[in-house]
Amino acid sequence: MTKDYELMVIYSPKLTVDLAKQENEKLMKLFTDNAGEIIKTDDWGKRILAYPINKTNDGFYFVNYLKYESTEIKTIKRLMSINENIIRSMFILRDEKRKTDG
Structure with missing residues (x-):
């Protein structure tokens, strides 16, 4: 069943701004390649x-x-846990009330 999530990811400060953006884009590609949808x-x-x-x-x-x-x-x-550039991440299941806020 498809659900709405909020995913916060903190990338290593050893990366440049552009490399951090590229890492996040690669992570988001994992979702879209597997029938996920990026809202924003x-x-x-x-x-x-x-x-x-x-x-x-x-x-x-x-x-x-x-x-x-x-x-x-x-x-x-699991894939995020083995990525050395990600120092912390957190998935949050978004409820109906929060969907209207974001």
Whole structure:
């Protein structure tokens, strides 16, 4: 069943702005290649983290809104976990109220 998700991804600060954007585009291509739909992407730019992650204090933030098959999320999470350029990610299932906000 297709559901609406919000996916926040933080990329390594070792990347340039353009490389971070390319990494996010590659990640979004994984969704579209597997019958997902990208609603929109917000590029928050480089920001300081609330707390260090793996001795890293900042990163490039992207918030992606998408429709995707709920049974395939595990596969994408696994692929993100082995990508060295992603320092943190979080999927959030969007409810009806939040859909109208974003």
